[in-house]
Amino acid sequence: MNHAPIMPLEAPGTREWPEHVLAEVAGAISRYPVKRSAVLPLLWIAQRTWGWLPPAALSLVARTLELDEPFVFGVATFYTMFNLKPVGRHHLQVCMTLSCSLMGADRLFKHLEHRLGIGHGETTPDGRFTLRRVECLAACGGGPCMQVDLDYHENLDEAKVDALLETLE
Ligand code: FES
Secondary structure, three states: OOOOOOOOOOOOOOOOOOHHHHHHHHHHHHOOOOHHHHHHHHHHHHHHHHOOOOHHHHHHHHHHHOOOHHHHHHHHHHOOOOOOOOOOOEEEEEEOOHHHHHOOHHHHHHHHHHHHOOOOOEEOOOOOEEEEEEOOOOOHHHOOOEEEOOEEEOOOOHHHHHHHHHOOO
């Protein structure tokens, strides 16, 4: 996954979009007839910019789109793809829904827990991995599957997961 540089957070009252995303923010807003429709794209931009969505970033999205903060918070909490707390450099999301479960997702998840020494929603002490169970990733024919950052990996088993982890810094 290619991250844009992660920007440090400033005090909520003073923080603005960093210079390098201003054109992208404006472009996202311009694609819709009403500003509020750009809430998902702006949340994505914010998450890419800060690595997660702290309250100050939600507030910034709300201010930018002239929305109430609770509305933006509601959108951000509805979608599991938005991180409301910091995550590791690699975000491992294992699908636990029926098709993947029948193909061994539970066994795979336990293997990851054991190998990484962390459970659901936790991050390794070195900040390298965050592990989560998630619902259907819409890759049901390739179960068990896992999303690693923005990439999908399908038809996994323990050996494939081990090999994959070795490739991730
Ligand atoms: S059940 Fe796992 S991707 Fe749909």
